Amino acid sequence: MTTPNNRDEQLQKLRDMVKGIDIAMMTTVDEDGSLRSRPMSCNSEIEANGDVWFFTYASSHKVTEVEQQQHVNLSFADPHKQRYVSMSGAAQLVRDRQKLAELWQPQLKAWFPKELDEPDIALLKVTVEKAEYWDAPSSWLAHTISFLKAVTTGKTADTSENVKLSLK
Structure with a gap:
């Protein structure tokens, strides 16, 4: 599989993959040092520099965790298309009304019934420092061709694209 060869193309591919998946498992560090993950929607939005925003209640436990340890991980998965993304960075609570709007x-509204008038509504901004993605052809034919090529050439099957990016 062809891998995007320059950083701008790789960042755009990362953004496209995240937009296509939307739900991330956000992993934070709890007070006792254990890892906690929960599903979060980024509303299929990711900024040009890779930063990701999530709506939250400012009084939620994840915000308490982020205030004590701002390092988080975001994991996105679309097993049907064989696409996976892992992003790590620093999270911070943002109460900017303009950004919320x-x-x-x-x-x-399903989570915030009073919409932007919800008194405790806020954003978690994840400033992504590192990202990695895996993208494999999901069709049976693509896997078969790669497997047959590996068998006939004696080389390992190359069925996926794996890219590591440093964003900061």
Whole structure:
């Protein structure tokens, strides 16, 4: 599989993959040092520099965890398309009303019934420092061709694209 060869192409591919998956498992560090993960929607949005925003309640436990240890990991997975993304960086609570309004989408009302008038509404911004993605052809034919090529050449099957990016 062809791998995007320059950083801009790789970052754009990362953004496209995240937009296509939307739900991340956000992993934080709890007070006792254990890891905790929960599903979070980024509303299919990722900034040009790779930063990701999540709506949250400022009083939620994940915010308490982030305030004590800001390093987080975001894991996105689409097993049907064989696409996976892992991003790590620093999270921070943001209460910027203008940014809240900019990122608001109607479906968020399911979690925030008072919409932007919700008193405790806030954003978690993840400034992504490192990212890695895996993208494999999901069709049976693509896997078969790669397998047959490996058998006939004696080389390992190359069925996926794996790229590591440093964003900061």
